Amino acid sequence: MITTDTTTTLLKKHFGFDSFRPNQEAIINDLLSGKDLLAIMPTGGGKSLCFQLPALMLSGTAIVISPLIALMKDQVDALHANGIPAAFYNSSQSIDTQNEVLQNLREQNIKLLYVAPESLNFLLPHLNENNVSLFAIDEAHCISAWGHDFRPAYTQLGKLKKQFPNIPVAAFTATADVATQDDIVKQLHIPKAQKHLASFDRKNLYLEVRPGTNRLPQILRFLRNRKEESGIIYCLSRRSTETLAEKLVANGFQAQAYHAGLDTEERSRIQEDFVNDRTPIIVATIAFGMGIDKSNVRWVIHYNMPKNIEGYYQEIGRSGRDSLPAQTLLFYSFADVVKLRQFIEESPNREFQLAKLERMQQFAEALSCRRVALLNYFGEHISEDCGNCDNCKTPPQFFDGTVLTQKVCSAVYRLSENEPVGMLVDVLRGSKNAQLYEKGYQNIKTYGTAKDIPWLDLQQYIIQMVNQGILEIRFHEKGRLLLTPLAKKILFEGRKVKLASLQTKEKPALKERVE
Numbered sequence: 198m199i200t201t202d203t204t205t206t207l208l209k210k211h212f213g214f215d216s217f218r219p220n221q222e223a224i225i226n227d228l229l230s231g232k233d234l235l236a237i238m239p240t241g242g243g244k245s246l247c248f249q250l251p252a253l254m255l256s257g258t259a260i261v262i263s264p265l266i267a268l269m270k271d272q273v274d275a276l277h278a279n280g281i282p283a284a285f286y287n288s289s290q291s292i293d294t295q296n297e298v299l300q301n302l303r304e305q306n307i308k309l310l311y312v313a314p315e316s317l318n319f320l321l322p323h324l325n326e327n328n329v330s331l332f333a334i335d336e337a338h339c340i341s342a343w344g345h346d347f348r349p350a351y352t353q354l355g356k357l358k359k360q361f362p363n364i365p366v367a368a369f370t371a372t373a374d375v376a377t378q379d380d381i382v383k384q385l386h387i388p389k390a391q392k393h394l395a396s397f398d399r400k401n402l403y404l405e406v407r408p409g410t411n412r413l414p415q416i417l418r419f420l421r422n423r424k425e426e427s428g429i430i431y432c433l434s435r436r437s438t439e440t441l442a443e444k445l446v447a448n449g450f451q452a453q454a455y456h457a458g459l460d461t462e463e464r465s466r467i468q469e470d471f472v473n474d475r476t477p478i479i480v481a482t483i484a485f486g487m488g489i490d491k492s493n494v495r496w497v498i499h500y501n502m503p504k505n506i507e508g509y510y511q512e513i514g515r516s517g518r519d520s521l522p523a524q525t526l527l528f529y530s531f532a533d534v535v536k537l538r539q540f541i542e543e544s545p546n547r548e549f550q551l552a553k554l555e556r557m558q559q560f561a562e563a564l565s566c567r568r569v570a571l572l573n574y575f576g577e578h579i580s581e582d583c584g585n586c587d588n589c590k591t592p593p594q595f596f597d598g599t600v601l602t603q604k605v606c607s608a609v610y611r612l613s614e615n616e617p618v619g620m621l622v623d624v625l626r627g628s629k630n631a632q633l634y635e636k637g638y639q640n641i642k643t644y645g646t647a648k649d650i651p652w653l654d655l656q657q658y659i660i661q662m663v664n665q666g667i668l669e670i671r672f673h674e675k676g677r678l679l680l681t682p683l684a685k686k687i688l689f690e691g692r693k694v695k696l697a698s699l700q701t702k703e704k705p706a707l708k709e710r711v712e
């Protein structure tokens with residue numbers, strides 16, 4: 198029986214810490230009693246210690262599967278600094294070094310061995326139930342096609358449990374939605390895995406979503422009172438990071454663009470300047486932020502919508518690490534959804550990615566507490582609204598949108614369910630657009646019947662109808678709109694529709710057209 202005293206003593210002795218972080222002790226105890234487990238802990242939560250400490254206490258070597266060869270050396274160096282014998286094994290090493298590692302494994306000179314999933318096959322013949330203490334799988338979401346970073350080399354990790362049924366397998370990740378969590382357990386063949394779900398709630402982050410129109414003036418207004426604060430603006434493309442950074446500079450802000458197209462030297466210089474408060478604002482693609490340790494990032498803006506909630510969560514999570522209030526702002530535009538859809542169409546695991554994008558979109562369009570929606574996604578349920586998001590601060594107002602919805606549905610029908618949102622809005626607003634006239638749409642009964650509603654608002658209302666399941670968008674067919682059975686109930690059976698009023702939100706002055 199291992200007592201708390203023993204683990205706490207070792208925690209102090211080898212790592213110099215006085216107490217455990219949330220979940221660490223429970224995970225360690227599970228591993229010490231030979232249980233499989235799945236641990237989801239936010240970045241910086243202290244995952245490594247959860248397998249490093251038991252590795253010291255159990256006989257044999259802990260095999261740690263880690264995808265990033267670059268980080269392995271750092272981890273092993275850190276262990277050495279704490280006096281813990283460890284090594285790594287991967288394709289960047291010479292044959293001689295690899296053989297030396299294998300010899301150390303045979304002679305049981307090391308307590309932890311880090312290995313890249315691609316190199317695991319070479320290692321397997323040297324492992325048996327007597328010389329291995331546990332398997333720790335870092336970044337375990339990589340095993341699942343549902344995860345946001347699927348890596349084929351991970352799929353073979355499923356054989357570990359089959360080959361070594363008595364060795365505990367511990368899967369660790371910082372982000373996995375509920376579907377991914379289930380899939381990890383399935384793929385690793387650890388159906389009885391104990392789940393340790395650390396809270397994902399970052400209460401100090403204010404969550405806000407605004408329509409993605411007229412973004413620059415909105416950003417300038419946002420920044421005006423934050424001159425001394427550090428923040429990151431995420432964009433979808435390299436080019437937009439540069440143009441936006443230039444515009445900010447032209448408006449008197451100190452900003453730098455950052456993306457994977459810059460050379461290594463310049464990138465590390467920009468990072469350094471940011472970390473050391475010389476450059477307060479970074480306009481970046483998602484290449485920026487990984488491994489950056491800066492606690493006083495006060496805000497994160499998403500100029501474009503991220504392609505899934507995992508990415509969004511990770512990116513906003515770079516702000517407010519010091520637990521002081523931080524602001525996050527996501528600009529949501531339908532044009533971004535269309536663009537992201539196009540990217541995804543060309544990707545191999547299209548189906549999963551589309552499902553994830555849809556969840557992201559639902560989050561952006563949520564009319565109730567954003568934090569509830571966000572945490573739900575990761576399987577965490579909070580019982581009360583957060584009070585620290587836009588929807589909690591200014592709840593949307595609803596109005597009876599039945600008549601408007603009927604007009605929209607009728608127009609969709611008259612357009613033979615063959616036109617995208619842009620044309621539908623034009624028809625309802627009585628546009629004089631040439632293409633519309635060519636097709637004779639000016640003769641449709643509902644032509645011009647919603648001309649009092651601004652273009653973008655009308656587009657938003659139609660998106661709400663899509664989200665309520667009244668209309669369907671066929672993205673892969675030029676975004677044409679179709680009526681669903683629900684639409685027929687509204688048209689012919691007097692069914693009522695509630696829509697969220699857009700009057701309370703900031704009024705965009707410019708139009709952003711999506712065709």
Ligand code: ADP
Nearest residue numbers: 214216217218238239240241242243244245246
């Ligand atoms: P993760 O892998 O979850 O992102 P790490 O394992 O790298 O996080 O841990 C993040 C930091 O927290 C490290 O600097 C680690 O030394 C520190 N840490 C881990 N556990 C504790 C603890 N119980 N008390 C204090 N610091 C800890």
Ligand code: ZN
Nearest residue numbers: 566583586589
């Ligand atoms: Zn809320």
